[in-house]
Amino acid sequence: MGLYNGLGDVGSPVTSGVAGSTHTHSESDVTGLTTDLSGKAASSHSHAPSDVTGTAVVTADSRLSDARTPLTHIHDYEPHNDNIQTHVTSAHAPSNAQKNSDITKAEIEAKLTGEISSHTHAGGSGESEVIVLKVGDTANATTTYADATGLSLTSVGSKTYIIEAWIRWATSALTVGIKLSVNGPATPGFVADVWNAALTTSLISGGGGNAYKVGGASASAFATTDNLAMLNILYRAPAGGGVVTIQFAAETTGTVTVKDGSVLRYRQVN
Numbered sequence: 001m002g003l004y005n006g007l008g009d010v011g012s013p014v015t016s017g018v019a020g021s022t023h024t025h026s027e028s029d030v031t032g033l034t035t036d037l038s039g040k041a042a043s044s045h046s047h048a049p050s051d052v053t054g055t056a057v058v059t060a061d062s063r064l065s066d067a068r069t070p071l072t073h074i075h076d077y078e079p080h081n082d083n084i085q086t087h088v089t090s091a092h093a094p095s096n097a098q099k100n101s102d103i104t105k106a107e108i109e110a111k112l113t114g115e116i117s118s119h120t121h122a123g124g125s126g127e128s129e130v131i132v133l134k135v136g137d138t139a140n141a142t143t144t145y146a147d148a149t150g151l152s153l154t155s156v157g158s159k160t161y162i163i164e165a166w167i168r169w170a171t172s173a174l175t176v177g178i179k180l181s182v183n184g185p186a187t188p189g190f191v192a193d194v195w196n197a198a199l200t201t202s203l204i205s206g207g208g209g210n211a212y213k214v215g216g217a218s219a220s221a222f223a224t225t226d227n228l229a230m231l232n233i234l235y236r237a238p239a240g241g242g243v244v245t246i247q248f249a250a251e252t253t254g255t256v257t258v259k260d261g262s263v264l265r266y267r268q269v270n
Helices: 082-088 105-109
Strands: 129-133 138-140 146-155 160-171 179-182 190-198 204-209 227-236 244-249 255-259 263-269
Touching: 082 227, 129 146, 138 244, 146 160, 146 263, 160 179, 160 244, 179 190, 179 204, 179 227, 190 244
Parallel strands: none
Antiparallel strands: 129 263, 138 255, 146 244, 160 227, 160 255, 160 263, 179 244, 190 204, 190 227
């Protein structure tokens, strides 16, 4: 017997408008569910790393050359020290500091002035000479030797020196000459000196000695001012060294003066 098709006929089964046993529905066709599936992703899907919030470890990323696994690091930390922080945040040079390349020769020379008495060099014939210029006048109104202030050197123990002096001097009268010698620390190795001074335009007076404060005297002077006397000394210092000074005195009753501009020159030769 056929199926009644609702039209009063009995015949073949009616299949028009009936879904197959296997079929799908869009979400909008489904009603009566307690959970809205609208906008939900498929069960298998992926996210870009930037979509992940919270704590996550990316073990593979196309932006990296290989999978990255976090490493375990063990460090020894420097104990807290306020001085370290103070140091790293402090200025390390004064505000007026100059770079070495900006320092000029004139600035250096302005600082390096005067004679350093403690300065010495290793001995040898190559040592350079030292020149000392007398500043100011020194007078002596006696026949007893006195220092010509400023015309001195500090000798090194047991070293030998060539010492020269050019003495510009004045006298209270043409009949009053000058005496020249040298003084220094006790028990020198040796002292040998010779000197001369002009008496007239054609006559020279001189003398010499082999010890401290020993020497001849000029019998008179060429003029009352701007006379010249020259003193040459070969000297060996005692073991302890010490200060060596040119000395002078009046030849007879009167006053002689060693003048500003007199010069001492010396060289250590061993």
